[in-house]
Amino acid sequence: MLTDPLFWTAAFNTAQYTLGSLLIQLPVALILALLLNRPGLRGRGLLRLTFFAPSLVGLPFVAMLFAPIFEKRTGLINAGLHHFFPLWDPEFAWMHQYVMSALIIAALWMYAGFNMVYFLAALQNVSKDLLEAAAIDGAGPWQRFRHVTLPDIAPVASFITLLSTIGSFQMFELSFILLNNGPGPENRGLTVMMYLYQTGFITGDLGYASAIGWVLAVTLMSIALLQRWLGRRHEER
Amino acid sequence: MSARRLINFFLYGLLLFFAVLTLVPFAYMVCGALKSKYDFAATLFLPAGDGWLGIGWDRLTLDNFVRLFTELGLPRALHNSILLASVSSILTVLFCAMGGYALAKHQFRGRDAVMGLVLAALIIPGPLLLAPSFQLLYNLNLLDTYTGLLLPGLTPAFGVFLFRQSMLNSVPTELLEAARMDGAGEFRIFFELVLPLVRPMLGAFLMISFMGTWNNFIGPQIILQSPELHPLSVALNNLKGLYGTDYGVIMAGTIVSISPVMCLFLLLQKEFISGLTSGAVKG
Numbered sequence: 001m002l003t004d005p006l007f008w009t010a011a012f013n014t015a016q017y018t019l020g021s022l023l024i025q026l027p028v029a030l031i032l033a034l035l036l037n038r039p040g041l042r043g044r045g046l047l048r049l050t051f052f053a054p055s056l057v058g059l060p061f062v063a064m065l066f067a068p069i070f071e072k073r074t075g076l077i078n079a080g081l082h083h084f085f086p087l088w089d090p091e092f093a094w095m096h097q098y099v100m101s102a103l104i105i106a107a108l109w110m111y112a113g114f115n116m117v118y119f120l121a122a123l124q125n126v127s128k129d130l131l132e133a134a135a136i137d138g139a140g141p142w143q144r145f146r147h148v149t150l151p152d153i154a155p156v157a158s159f160i161t162l163l164s165t166i167g168s169f170q171m172f173e174l175s176f177i178l179l180n181n182g183p184g185p186e187n188r189g190l191t192v193m194m195y196l197y198q199t200g201f202i203t204g205d206l207g208y209a210s211a212i213g214w215v216l217a218v219t220l221m222s223i224a225l226l227q228r229w230l231g232r233r234h235e236e237r
Numbered sequence: 238m239s240a241r242r243l244i245n246f247f248l249y250g251l252l253l254f255f256a257v258l259t260l261v262p263f264a265y266m267v268c269g270a271l272k273s274k275y276d277f278a279a280t281l282f283l284p285a286g287d288g289w290l291g292i293g294w295d296r297l298t299l300d301n302f303v304r305l306f307t308e309l310g311l312p313r314a315l316h317n318s319i320l321l322a323s324v325s326s327i328l329t330v331l332f333c334a335m336g337g338y339a340l341a342k343h344q345f346r347g348r349d350a351v352m353g354l355v356l357a358a359l360i361i362p363g364p365l366l367l368a369p370s371f372q373l374l375y376n377l378n379l380l381d382t383y384t385g386l387l388l389p390g391l392t393p394a395f396g397v398f399l400f401r402q403s404m405l406n407s408v409p410t411e412l413l414e415a416a417r418m419d420g421a422g423e424f425r426i427f428f429e430l431v432l433p434l435v436r437p438m439l440g441a442f443l444m445i446s447f448m449g450t451w452n453n454f455i456g457p458q459i460i461l462q463s464p465e466l467h468p469l470s471v472a473l474n475n476l477k478g479l480y481g482t483d484y485g486v487i488m489a490g491t492i493v494s495i496s497p498v499m500c501l502f503l504l505l506q507k508e509f510i511s512g513l514t515s516g517a518v519k520g
Binding site: 032035036038047049050051053054056057058059060061064065066067068069074076079080109113166170172173176177180181192193196197200201206207209210212213214216217220221224 | 248251252255256258259260261262263265266269277278281360361362363364365366367368369371372448451452454455459470473474477478484487488490491494495498499502506
């Protein structure tokens with residue numbers, strides 16, 4: 001397996017997707033939660049429901065919904081962007097060269113609100129007294145966020161990071177369905193899970209599929225352990 | 238305008254912007270489902286015409302839904318999905334609650350060993366089990382059956398663990414003892430005393446397992462070969478393969494597929510959100 005170029009393609013794609021998802025999705029989720037957490041905000045319940053709604057759709061159905069959205073020319077993104085910014089190329093090939101970006105966008109739509117709910121719950125537990133004390137001592141909004149809010153929500157943030165990492169590493173449905181049951185042109189949409197599926201259930205090599213499963217499982221467990229270790233070290237400081 | 242009002246204005250604007258971005262795909266889906274194949278390619282949302290607001294309302298059609306329910310065999314898949322998701326979610330909640338109850342409130346030999354097993358199963362990632370469980374189902378002759386699809390996931394370790402934790406917290410042992418003194422049987426205690434006490438967990442977990450089965454794709458894709466057994470996720474994907482460019486049909490099918498989950502969520506909303514975050518915040 002370690003000399004199998006297809007496996008490495010899949011691993012590279014999956015890592016790219018995971019990193020992209022984490023770096024975009026979690027900040028967006030946190031920003032949404034911070035915006036919603038403002039005291040005296042009107043329509044909070046409705047907004048929260050709105051942001052949460054996409055995560056009810058379910059991965060296979062998100063993939064089906066986004067298939068026409070990513071189409072060239074007629075698709076919502078290309079046609080919409082071209083309408084507002086004529087410089088945008090309506091032939092932008094979401095489903096070819098930029099498959100991973102497309103997957104990250106679809107996942108962002110689906111999961112940002114889901115992660116926001118966790119952040120929101122964490123934000124509501126942040127000590128209000130401490131925030132007030134900091135404000136009286138002359139700390140600006142950024143300082144209050146950096147030194148009071150952030151340390152308080154760090155455990156939840158690391159929990160969400162772990163959940164998202166594990167979920168992203170196992171991504172299958174989104175690319176499989178979007179790319180018409182295959183890895184896409186030049187295997188650009190091949191993920192580790194899809195490779196496992198293909199070798200095990202299309203080619204019929206269950207042994208090789210098990211081996212891929214093991215590599216994925218060991219990777220995920222190592223990430224979880226690494227994260228616990230980092231968390232502990234952080235607490236000790 | 239004062240600085241504070243300007244900031245507020247900006248924040249509301251930002252929230253509204255995000256809300257619109259979130260809702261646009263839904264609107265796109267609903268509009269798409271109501272358009273003919275020609276209009277789907279020609280317009281983004283609703284087709285232009287000389288009706289109210291400059292929209293050609295008369296061009297909208299329910300044809301996509303009619304086709305799905307008559308010639309394309311969607312009722313079968315819808316029926317399968319409802320059957321699979323309700324049976325599995327009810328049984329999963331029942332078994333997890335029973336397991337959690339036993340581990341939280343009963344003393345028996347080997348309890349710690351069972352608890353250790355549950356904790357060990359908790360950290361095994363799903364992909365690891367895909368190929369071995371397929372092999373196992375093959376040997377048991379359970380491929381292409383609902384039993385084979387549902388049985389492996391009927392008592393997830395994290396469900397047992399979640400119920401054990403919540404019963405440790407919210408079911409007082411004295412209450413159980415009092416009920417036993419009054420002569421209540423074990424099943425009566427479980428159904429009439431224990432379950433009502435963990436009601437929020439029941440709602441949240443019911444929702445989670447219903448969604449898990451409803452949105453499961455890789456499981457039925459691997460295990461079920463006969464098309465008449467397929468749930469919506471797989472059936473709709475097969476339709477997408479056959480009618481790839483006829484997106485109106487796919488959008489209509491997606492609406493049919495996600496509406497039941499949305500309705501269930503609106504019913505269980507409160508319990509679901511609190512159950513979802515309770516574990517995360519208390520840690």
